[in-house]
Amino acid sequence: MEFTQELDTGLFKMIGNTETSLKIREVAEKCRLVKTEHGIKVEMTYTGPNASKYMQYIEKNKEELTKYLMNPDEADLYEWMETSHQTPITLKKHEKEKLIIYVNYDANTHIAMTGIADENVTMKLxxxxxxxxxxxxxxxxxxxxxYNMLLLADEIAVLMGNADLRKMANIQIVKTYLSQIYDKYHEKKEDVNIFN
Incomplete structure (x- = not known):
């Protein structure tokens, strides 16, 4: 069981399966935006099993879900914010930090992972x-x-107002380094640089 402490009261509240099992993408796939006289509202189109779970998620995350549905090109940003437990307010706290994009590659598992780190290469966020x-x-x-990863990094940098991270999201070296990893470790090795 997971608990979260409420800021105002200091009381512990149990986090149910609703918050831990549903992701914004799967809920959004069962919803649509409807224009009303008061603006736009999220309407669920799903009536199958666990529909009440989806309704609870929609009630708790109405604002994020609306933004997600209105901006499908920024879906990765909303999903990243959900998995990293970040909000525009918490991201703003990193505005002045010296942040970099780091790349970690495991030659045994062939897993390449990128993230945002500080100068000591400690993963942040x-x-x-x-x-x-x-x-x-x-x-x-x-x-x-x-390219999607660099776009996501740029969107995060814009949201936090971090100019250094924004420069990192646009650098050629990240793309070149990752393409060299691909060339070196992929079974169907090709000599062509994918970015030129």
């Missing part, structure tokens, strides 16, 4: 930007994953 097995991806899929 609780969740990786990307975690992939390069053996399972074609070169084009790998290339798309890297």
């Amino acid at each position: 609780g969740s990786p930007l990307m975690e992939i097995n390069i053996e399972e991806l074609t070169r084009d899929q790998f290339k798309l994953k890297i």
Whole structure:
């Protein structure tokens, strides 16, 4: 069982399965935005098993879900914020920190992981930007994953107002380094740099 402490009262509240098992993407797939005279509202289109769980999730996360449905191109950002337990307010606290994008590659498992770290390469913000097995991806899929990861890093940097991280999200070296990993360790080794 998991508990969370409420800030106002100091009391502990049990976190049920609703919060831990549902993810924003799977709830959003069962919803749509409907225009009303008062603005826009989230309407659930799902009536199957566990519909009440989805309704509870919608009630608790109405604002994030609305933003998610209104901005499908920013879906990765909302999912990352959910898994890393970040909000625009908590991200703003990292505005002045010297942050970098780091790459970790395990040659045994072929898992490449990228994340946001401080200068001591200590992972920050609780969740990786990307975690992939390069053996399972074609070169084009790998290339798309890297660009999506850099786009996500840029969106996070913009949200926190961190200029250093924003520069890191645009650097060629991250793309080149990851493509070299792909070339060196992928079974179908190719000599062409995927970014040129």
